[in-house]
Amino acid sequence: IKDWIFKAQKPVDAIFNQEISSRVDDFASALINASKNKGFLPNLILHGPGGTGKTMIAKQIAKKSGMSYVAMSGGNLAQYIKRGEHVSELNKLMESAKKKKTILFIDEAESLTEDRNLMNTPERLDLINAFLNHTGEESKNLSIILATNRIARIDEAVMSRMDYKIEITLPGYPERAEILSAYIAKRFSKEEIETHFTEKTINRIAYDTEGFTGRALSKMINAISNKIASTEKNELTTALINETVSEFIAQEKRYGKAKGHKSFIAHLFFSIF
Ligand SMILES: Nc1ncnc2c1ncn2[C@@H]1O[C@H](COP(=O)(O)OP(=O)(O)OP(=O)(O)O)[C@@H](O)[C@H]1O
Ligand SMILES: [Mg+2]
Incomplete structure:
Protein backbone atom coordinates (compact mmCIF):
# COMPACT_ATOMS: atom_id res chain seq x y z
CA ILE A 1 0.00 0.00 0.00
CA ILE A 168 -2.33 -6.02 -27.14
CA THR A 169 -4.90 -8.22 -25.45
CA LEU A 170 -7.39 -7.43 -22.67
CA PRO A 171 -5.76 -7.39 -19.24
CA GLY A 172 -5.92 -10.70 -17.35
CA TYR A 173 -6.77 -11.03 -13.67
CA PRO A 174 -3.34 -10.08 -12.25
CA GLU A 175 -3.05 -7.11 -14.65
CA ARG A 176 -6.53 -5.90 -13.73
CA ALA A 177 -5.57 -5.97 -10.06
CA GLU A 178 -2.41 -4.01 -10.84
CA ILE A 179 -4.24 -1.46 -13.00
CA LEU A 180 -6.92 -0.98 -10.33
CA SER A 181 -4.25 -0.49 -7.64
CA ALA A 182 -2.44 2.08 -9.74
CA TYR A 183 -5.55 4.19 -10.36
CA ILE A 184 -6.79 3.79 -6.78
CA ALA A 185 -3.45 5.07 -5.55
CA LYS A 186 -3.92 8.10 -7.76
CA ARG A 187 -7.45 8.95 -6.70
CA PHE A 188 -7.71 8.07 -3.00
CA SER A 189 -5.99 8.98 0.25
CA LYS A 190 -3.92 6.64 2.37
CA GLU A 191 -6.75 6.40 4.92
CA GLU A 192 -9.38 5.67 2.28
CA ILE A 193 -7.22 2.95 0.81
CA GLU A 194 -6.43 1.34 4.16
CA THR A 195 -10.10 1.28 5.13
CA HIS A 196 -11.89 0.53 1.87
CA PHE A 197 -9.45 -0.76 -0.72
CA THR A 198 -7.75 -3.68 0.99
CA GLU A 199 -5.85 -6.13 -1.14
CA LYS A 200 -8.76 -8.54 -0.75
CA THR A 201 -11.24 -5.96 -2.07
CA ILE A 202 -9.05 -5.08 -5.03
CA ASN A 203 -8.58 -8.74 -5.89
CA ARG A 204 -12.31 -9.30 -5.72
CA ILE A 205 -13.00 -6.34 -8.04
CA ALA A 206 -10.31 -7.57 -10.42
CA TYR A 207 -11.88 -11.01 -10.38
CA ASP A 208 -15.35 -9.61 -11.14
CA THR A 209 -14.26 -7.36 -13.99
CA GLU A 210 -13.21 -9.93 -16.54
CA GLY A 211 -13.44 -8.46 -20.04
CA PHE A 212 -12.75 -4.87 -18.88
CA THR A 213 -10.15 -2.82 -20.71
CA GLY A 214 -7.63 -0.65 -18.88
CA ARG A 215 -9.71 2.32 -19.98
CA ALA A 216 -12.90 0.86 -18.44
CA LEU A 217 -11.08 0.10 -15.19
CA SER A 218 -9.68 3.62 -14.90
CA LYS A 219 -13.10 5.11 -15.67
CA MET A 220 -14.67 2.98 -12.97
CA ILE A 221 -12.19 4.17 -10.35
CA ASN A 222 -12.75 7.77 -11.42
CA ALA A 223 -16.51 7.27 -11.15
CA ILE A 224 -16.19 6.01 -7.56
CA SER A 225 -14.10 9.02 -6.66
CA ASN A 226 -16.44 11.46 -8.39
CA LYS A 227 -19.48 10.07 -6.62
CA ILE A 228 -18.15 10.78 -3.12
CA ALA A 229 -19.36 14.37 -3.26
CA SER A 230 -22.90 13.21 -3.93
CA THR A 231 -23.08 11.18 -0.70
CA GLU A 232 -24.63 12.64 2.43
CA LYS A 233 -21.46 12.57 4.51
CA ASN A 234 -19.18 13.33 1.59
CA GLU A 235 -17.07 10.28 2.28
CA LEU A 236 -16.08 7.04 0.62
CA THR A 237 -18.02 3.97 1.74
CA THR A 238 -17.74 0.31 0.85
CA ALA A 239 -21.37 0.45 -0.31
CA LEU A 240 -20.50 3.19 -2.79
CA ILE A 241 -17.63 1.10 -4.15
CA ASN A 242 -19.78 -2.03 -4.52
CA GLU A 243 -22.62 -0.10 -6.12
CA THR A 244 -20.40 1.55 -8.71
CA VAL A 245 -18.56 -1.64 -9.54
CA SER A 246 -21.89 -3.46 -10.05
CA GLU A 247 -23.13 -0.66 -12.29
CA PHE A 248 -20.00 -0.82 -14.41
CA ILE A 249 -20.17 -4.59 -14.69
CA ALA A 250 -23.83 -4.40 -15.80
CA GLN A 251 -23.00 -1.60 -18.23
CA GLU A 252 -20.04 -3.46 -19.64
CA LYS A 253 -22.19 -6.56 -20.22
CA ARG A 254 -24.87 -4.60 -22.03
CA TYR A 255 -22.60 -2.22 -23.86
CA GLY A 256 -20.11 -4.94 -24.74
CA LYS A 257 -22.80 -6.96 -26.50
CA ALA A 258 -24.44 -3.95 -28.12
CA LYS A 259 -21.05 -2.78 -29.36
CA GLY A 260 -20.20 -6.13 -30.91
CA HIS A 261 -23.53 -6.18 -32.70
CA LYS A 262 -23.18 -2.64 -33.98
CA SER A 263 -19.67 -3.05 -35.26
CA PHE A 264 -20.74 -6.19 -37.10
CA ILE A 265 -23.47 -4.22 -38.89
CA ALA A 266 -21.04 -1.39 -39.59
CA HIS A 267 -18.63 -3.94 -40.98
CA LEU A 268 -21.28 -5.32 -43.32
CA PHE A 269 -22.22 -1.82 -44.36
CA PHE A 270 -18.62 -1.03 -45.15
CA SER A 271 -18.07 -4.21 -47.09
CA ILE A 272 -21.14 -3.72 -49.24
CA PHE A 273 -20.76 -0.04 -50.11
N1 LIG B 1 -2.65 -1.44 -19.91
C1 LIG B 1 -3.03 -0.31 -19.29
N2 LIG B 1 -2.46 0.07 -18.14
C2 LIG B 1 -2.86 1.19 -17.53
N3 LIG B 1 -3.81 2.01 -17.98
C3 LIG B 1 -4.42 1.69 -19.13
C4 LIG B 1 -4.06 0.50 -19.85
N4 LIG B 1 -4.81 0.44 -20.96
C5 LIG B 1 -5.60 1.51 -20.96
N5 LIG B 1 -5.38 2.28 -19.87
C6 LIG B 1 -6.10 3.54 -19.56
O1 LIG B 1 -7.02 3.78 -20.61
C7 LIG B 1 -6.69 4.97 -21.34
C8 LIG B 1 -6.81 4.69 -22.82
O2 LIG B 1 -5.71 3.92 -23.27
P1 LIG B 1 -5.12 4.08 -24.75
O3 LIG B 1 -5.60 5.34 -25.36
O4 LIG B 1 -3.66 3.85 -24.69
O5 LIG B 1 -5.86 2.85 -25.44
P2 LIG B 1 -5.81 2.44 -26.98
O6 LIG B 1 -5.52 0.97 -26.99
O7 LIG B 1 -4.91 3.35 -27.72
O8 LIG B 1 -7.33 2.67 -27.38
P3 LIG B 1 -7.96 3.08 -28.81
O9 LIG B 1 -7.81 1.88 -29.71
O10 LIG B 1 -9.39 3.37 -28.46
O11 LIG B 1 -7.20 4.28 -29.29
C9 LIG B 1 -5.29 5.32 -20.91
O12 LIG B 1 -5.09 6.70 -20.92
C10 LIG B 1 -5.21 4.76 -19.51
O13 LIG B 1 -5.78 5.65 -18.60
MG1 LIG C 1 -5.44 4.97 -28.90
Whole structure:
Protein backbone atom coordinates (compact mmCIF):
# COMPACT_ATOMS: atom_id res chain seq x y z
CA ILE A 1 0.00 0.00 0.00
CA LYS A 2 2.77 2.43 0.85
CA ASP A 3 4.26 1.81 -2.57
CA TRP A 4 1.05 2.79 -4.29
CA ILE A 5 0.82 6.00 -2.34
CA PHE A 6 4.36 6.85 -3.26
CA LYS A 7 3.56 6.24 -6.90
CA ALA A 8 0.41 8.36 -6.74
CA GLN A 9 2.19 11.53 -7.81
CA LYS A 10 3.33 10.10 -11.13
CA PRO A 11 1.06 9.35 -14.08
CA VAL A 12 0.10 5.68 -14.29
CA ASP A 13 2.39 3.55 -16.43
CA ALA A 14 0.80 1.15 -18.87
CA ILE A 15 0.49 -2.28 -17.27
CA PHE A 16 0.69 -5.47 -19.32
CA ASN A 17 1.38 -9.14 -18.85
CA GLN A 18 4.93 -10.44 -19.03
CA GLU A 19 4.73 -11.45 -22.67
CA ILE A 20 3.44 -8.11 -23.96
CA SER A 21 5.84 -6.15 -21.75
CA SER A 22 8.85 -8.06 -22.96
CA ARG A 23 7.87 -7.74 -26.62
CA VAL A 24 7.37 -4.00 -26.20
CA ASP A 25 10.75 -3.79 -24.46
CA ASP A 26 12.35 -5.75 -27.32
CA PHE A 27 11.07 -3.23 -29.82
CA ALA A 28 12.13 -0.27 -27.68
CA SER A 29 15.67 -1.67 -27.29
CA ALA A 30 15.94 -2.44 -31.00
CA LEU A 31 14.85 1.12 -31.79
CA ILE A 32 17.19 2.74 -29.29
CA ASN A 33 20.17 0.62 -30.39
CA ALA A 34 19.53 1.20 -34.10
CA SER A 35 19.27 4.90 -33.43
CA LYS A 36 22.52 4.94 -31.43
CA ASN A 37 24.39 2.84 -34.02
CA LYS A 38 23.04 4.85 -36.97
CA GLY A 39 21.22 1.81 -38.35
CA PHE A 40 17.81 1.51 -39.95
CA LEU A 41 14.96 2.09 -37.52
CA PRO A 42 12.38 -0.66 -37.01
CA ASN A 43 8.62 -0.13 -37.42
CA LEU A 44 5.92 -1.51 -35.17
CA ILE A 45 2.24 -2.31 -35.44
CA LEU A 46 0.10 -2.63 -32.30
CA HIS A 47 -3.25 -4.29 -32.62
CA GLY A 48 -6.03 -5.22 -30.25
CA PRO A 49 -9.25 -3.90 -28.72
CA GLY A 50 -9.75 -0.18 -28.04
CA GLY A 51 -8.74 1.11 -24.62
CA THR A 52 -6.06 -1.46 -23.93
CA GLY A 53 -3.10 0.93 -23.91
CA LYS A 54 -1.81 1.11 -27.48
CA THR A 55 -1.50 4.88 -27.49
CA MET A 56 0.17 4.74 -24.07
CA ILE A 57 2.81 2.34 -25.43
CA ALA A 58 3.67 4.59 -28.37
CA LYS A 59 4.09 7.59 -26.07
CA GLN A 60 6.18 5.66 -23.58
CA ILE A 61 8.50 4.37 -26.30
CA ALA A 62 8.94 7.89 -27.67
CA LYS A 63 9.78 9.17 -24.21
CA LYS A 64 12.22 6.35 -23.53
CA SER A 65 13.97 6.71 -26.88
CA GLY A 66 14.27 10.49 -26.70
CA MET A 67 13.09 10.76 -30.30
CA SER A 68 10.50 13.34 -31.38
CA TYR A 69 6.95 12.14 -31.37
CA VAL A 70 4.39 13.00 -34.01
CA ALA A 71 0.91 11.55 -33.65
CA MET A 72 -1.86 11.50 -36.17
CA SER A 73 -5.03 9.59 -36.81
CA GLY A 74 -5.59 7.74 -40.06
CA GLY A 75 -9.16 8.96 -39.85
CA ASN A 76 -8.02 12.59 -39.85
CA LEU A 77 -5.85 12.15 -42.88
CA ALA A 78 -8.64 10.39 -44.73
CA GLN A 79 -10.70 13.56 -44.18
CA TYR A 80 -8.31 15.48 -46.43
CA ILE A 81 -9.58 13.31 -49.25
CA LYS A 82 -12.60 15.59 -49.56
CA ARG A 83 -10.32 18.51 -50.35
CA GLY A 84 -7.99 16.46 -52.52
CA GLU A 85 -5.13 17.21 -50.14
CA HIS A 86 -4.61 13.75 -48.72
CA VAL A 87 -1.43 12.88 -50.60
CA SER A 88 0.21 16.29 -50.22
CA GLU A 89 -0.64 16.26 -46.53
CA LEU A 90 0.90 12.82 -46.05
CA ASN A 91 3.99 13.84 -48.04
CA LYS A 92 4.40 16.96 -45.89
CA LEU A 93 4.12 14.95 -42.72
CA MET A 94 6.56 12.26 -43.86
CA GLU A 95 9.13 14.75 -45.14
CA SER A 96 9.19 16.73 -41.93
CA ALA A 97 9.27 13.55 -39.86
CA LYS A 98 12.32 12.31 -41.76
CA LYS A 99 14.39 15.42 -41.00
CA LYS A 100 15.24 14.35 -37.48
CA LYS A 101 14.81 11.17 -35.50
CA THR A 102 11.07 10.85 -35.18
CA ILE A 103 8.47 8.33 -34.15
CA LEU A 104 5.39 8.78 -36.30
CA PHE A 105 2.42 7.30 -34.50
CA ILE A 106 -0.59 6.59 -36.70
CA ASP A 107 -3.73 5.72 -34.78
CA GLU A 108 -6.71 4.11 -36.52
CA ALA A 109 -4.21 2.97 -39.09
CA GLU A 110 -6.84 0.91 -40.90
CA SER A 111 -8.52 4.06 -42.20
CA LEU A 112 -5.26 5.21 -43.78
CA THR A 113 -3.86 1.94 -45.01
CA GLU A 114 -7.07 0.03 -45.62
CA ASP A 115 -6.49 -3.17 -47.59
CA ARG A 116 -6.42 -2.35 -51.26
CA ASN A 117 -8.75 -5.25 -51.91
CA LEU A 118 -11.27 -4.12 -49.35
CA MET A 119 -11.68 -0.45 -50.03
CA ASN A 120 -10.30 0.63 -53.31
CA THR A 121 -11.47 4.13 -54.03
CA PRO A 122 -8.80 5.84 -56.16
CA GLU A 123 -8.09 8.33 -53.34
CA ARG A 124 -7.52 5.59 -50.83
CA LEU A 125 -5.14 3.86 -53.23
CA ASP A 126 -3.22 7.11 -53.72
CA LEU A 127 -2.89 7.39 -49.99
CA ILE A 128 -1.61 3.83 -49.54
CA ASN A 129 0.79 4.22 -52.42
CA ALA A 130 2.16 7.47 -51.02
CA PHE A 131 2.61 5.74 -47.68
CA LEU A 132 4.36 2.78 -49.30
CA ASN A 133 6.65 5.11 -51.27
CA HIS A 134 7.79 6.84 -48.13
CA THR A 135 8.32 3.63 -46.24
CA GLY A 136 9.72 1.60 -49.14
CA GLU A 137 13.27 2.45 -48.24
CA GLU A 138 14.30 1.77 -44.73
CA SER A 139 14.94 4.92 -42.80
CA LYS A 140 17.56 5.97 -40.28
CA ASN A 141 15.40 8.80 -38.98
CA LEU A 142 11.82 7.65 -39.13
CA SER A 143 10.19 4.87 -37.15
CA ILE A 144 6.50 4.26 -37.72
CA ILE A 145 4.20 2.89 -35.05
CA LEU A 146 0.77 1.92 -36.32
CA ALA A 147 -2.17 1.15 -34.05
CA THR A 148 -5.38 -0.54 -35.08
CA ASN A 149 -8.21 -2.59 -33.70
CA ARG A 150 -8.93 -4.02 -37.15
CA ILE A 151 -5.75 -5.81 -38.09
CA ALA A 152 -7.44 -7.74 -40.92
CA ARG A 153 -8.00 -4.46 -42.75
CA ILE A 154 -4.37 -3.43 -42.90
CA ASP A 155 -2.90 -3.60 -46.38
CA GLU A 156 -0.52 -6.53 -46.89
CA ALA A 157 2.28 -4.39 -48.29
CA VAL A 158 1.94 -2.07 -45.30
CA MET A 159 2.05 -5.09 -42.97
CA SER A 160 5.25 -6.32 -44.57
CA ARG A 161 6.95 -3.04 -43.62
CA MET A 162 6.18 -3.59 -39.96
CA ASP A 163 9.16 -5.35 -38.37
CA TYR A 164 7.41 -5.91 -35.07
CA LYS A 165 3.77 -6.92 -34.69
CA ILE A 166 2.39 -6.99 -31.18
CA GLU A 167 -1.12 -7.94 -30.17
CA ILE A 168 -2.33 -6.02 -27.14
CA THR A 169 -4.90 -8.22 -25.45
CA LEU A 170 -7.39 -7.43 -22.67
CA PRO A 171 -5.76 -7.39 -19.24
CA GLY A 172 -5.92 -10.70 -17.35
CA TYR A 173 -6.77 -11.03 -13.67
CA PRO A 174 -3.34 -10.08 -12.25
CA GLU A 175 -3.05 -7.11 -14.65
CA ARG A 176 -6.53 -5.90 -13.73
CA ALA A 177 -5.57 -5.97 -10.06
CA GLU A 178 -2.41 -4.01 -10.84
CA ILE A 179 -4.24 -1.46 -13.00
CA LEU A 180 -6.92 -0.98 -10.33
CA SER A 181 -4.25 -0.49 -7.64
CA ALA A 182 -2.44 2.08 -9.74
CA TYR A 183 -5.55 4.19 -10.36
CA ILE A 184 -6.79 3.79 -6.78
CA ALA A 185 -3.45 5.07 -5.55
CA LYS A 186 -3.92 8.10 -7.76
CA ARG A 187 -7.45 8.95 -6.70
CA PHE A 188 -7.71 8.07 -3.00
CA SER A 189 -5.99 8.98 0.25
CA LYS A 190 -3.92 6.64 2.37
CA GLU A 191 -6.75 6.40 4.92
CA GLU A 192 -9.38 5.67 2.28
CA ILE A 193 -7.22 2.95 0.81
CA GLU A 194 -6.43 1.34 4.16
CA THR A 195 -10.10 1.28 5.13
CA HIS A 196 -11.89 0.53 1.87
CA PHE A 197 -9.45 -0.76 -0.72
CA THR A 198 -7.75 -3.68 0.99
CA GLU A 199 -5.85 -6.13 -1.14
CA LYS A 200 -8.76 -8.54 -0.75
CA THR A 201 -11.24 -5.96 -2.07
CA ILE A 202 -9.05 -5.08 -5.03
CA ASN A 203 -8.58 -8.74 -5.89
CA ARG A 204 -12.31 -9.30 -5.72
CA ILE A 205 -13.00 -6.34 -8.04
CA ALA A 206 -10.31 -7.57 -10.42
CA TYR A 207 -11.88 -11.01 -10.38
CA ASP A 208 -15.35 -9.61 -11.14
CA THR A 209 -14.26 -7.36 -13.99
CA GLU A 210 -13.21 -9.93 -16.54
CA GLY A 211 -13.44 -8.46 -20.04
CA PHE A 212 -12.75 -4.87 -18.88
CA THR A 213 -10.15 -2.82 -20.71
CA GLY A 214 -7.63 -0.65 -18.88
CA ARG A 215 -9.71 2.32 -19.98
CA ALA A 216 -12.90 0.86 -18.44
CA LEU A 217 -11.08 0.10 -15.19
CA SER A 218 -9.68 3.62 -14.90
CA LYS A 219 -13.10 5.11 -15.67
CA MET A 220 -14.67 2.98 -12.97
CA ILE A 221 -12.19 4.17 -10.35
CA ASN A 222 -12.75 7.77 -11.42
CA ALA A 223 -16.51 7.27 -11.15
CA ILE A 224 -16.19 6.01 -7.56
CA SER A 225 -14.10 9.02 -6.66
CA ASN A 226 -16.44 11.46 -8.39
CA LYS A 227 -19.48 10.07 -6.62
CA ILE A 228 -18.15 10.78 -3.12
CA ALA A 229 -19.36 14.37 -3.26
CA SER A 230 -22.90 13.21 -3.93
CA THR A 231 -23.08 11.18 -0.70
CA GLU A 232 -24.63 12.64 2.43
CA LYS A 233 -21.46 12.57 4.51
CA ASN A 234 -19.18 13.33 1.59
CA GLU A 235 -17.07 10.28 2.28
CA LEU A 236 -16.08 7.04 0.62
CA THR A 237 -18.02 3.97 1.74
CA THR A 238 -17.74 0.31 0.85
CA ALA A 239 -21.37 0.45 -0.31
CA LEU A 240 -20.50 3.19 -2.79
CA ILE A 241 -17.63 1.10 -4.15
CA ASN A 242 -19.78 -2.03 -4.52
CA GLU A 243 -22.62 -0.10 -6.12
CA THR A 244 -20.40 1.55 -8.71
CA VAL A 245 -18.56 -1.64 -9.54
CA SER A 246 -21.89 -3.46 -10.05
CA GLU A 247 -23.13 -0.66 -12.29
CA PHE A 248 -20.00 -0.82 -14.41
CA ILE A 249 -20.17 -4.59 -14.69
CA ALA A 250 -23.83 -4.40 -15.80
CA GLN A 251 -23.00 -1.60 -18.23
CA GLU A 252 -20.04 -3.46 -19.64
CA LYS A 253 -22.19 -6.56 -20.22
CA ARG A 254 -24.87 -4.60 -22.03
CA TYR A 255 -22.60 -2.22 -23.86
CA GLY A 256 -20.11 -4.94 -24.74
CA LYS A 257 -22.80 -6.96 -26.50
CA ALA A 258 -24.44 -3.95 -28.12
CA LYS A 259 -21.05 -2.78 -29.36
CA GLY A 260 -20.20 -6.13 -30.91
CA HIS A 261 -23.53 -6.18 -32.70
CA LYS A 262 -23.18 -2.64 -33.98
CA SER A 263 -19.67 -3.05 -35.26
CA PHE A 264 -20.74 -6.19 -37.10
CA ILE A 265 -23.47 -4.22 -38.89
CA ALA A 266 -21.04 -1.39 -39.59
CA HIS A 267 -18.63 -3.94 -40.98
CA LEU A 268 -21.28 -5.32 -43.32
CA PHE A 269 -22.22 -1.82 -44.36
CA PHE A 270 -18.62 -1.03 -45.15
CA SER A 271 -18.07 -4.21 -47.09
CA ILE A 272 -21.14 -3.72 -49.24
CA PHE A 273 -20.76 -0.04 -50.11
N1 LIG B 1 -2.65 -1.44 -19.91
C1 LIG B 1 -3.03 -0.31 -19.29
N2 LIG B 1 -2.46 0.07 -18.14
C2 LIG B 1 -2.86 1.19 -17.53
N3 LIG B 1 -3.81 2.01 -17.98
C3 LIG B 1 -4.42 1.69 -19.13
C4 LIG B 1 -4.06 0.50 -19.85
N4 LIG B 1 -4.81 0.44 -20.96
C5 LIG B 1 -5.60 1.51 -20.96
N5 LIG B 1 -5.38 2.28 -19.87
C6 LIG B 1 -6.10 3.54 -19.56
O1 LIG B 1 -7.02 3.78 -20.61
C7 LIG B 1 -6.69 4.97 -21.34
C8 LIG B 1 -6.81 4.69 -22.82
O2 LIG B 1 -5.71 3.92 -23.27
P1 LIG B 1 -5.12 4.08 -24.75
O3 LIG B 1 -5.60 5.34 -25.36
O4 LIG B 1 -3.66 3.85 -24.69
O5 LIG B 1 -5.86 2.85 -25.44
P2 LIG B 1 -5.81 2.44 -26.98
O6 LIG B 1 -5.52 0.97 -26.99
O7 LIG B 1 -4.91 3.35 -27.72
O8 LIG B 1 -7.33 2.67 -27.38
P3 LIG B 1 -7.96 3.08 -28.81
O9 LIG B 1 -7.81 1.88 -29.71
O10 LIG B 1 -9.39 3.37 -28.46
O11 LIG B 1 -7.20 4.28 -29.29
C9 LIG B 1 -5.29 5.32 -20.91
O12 LIG B 1 -5.09 6.70 -20.92
C10 LIG B 1 -5.21 4.76 -19.51
O13 LIG B 1 -5.78 5.65 -18.60
MG1 LIG C 1 -5.44 4.97 -28.90
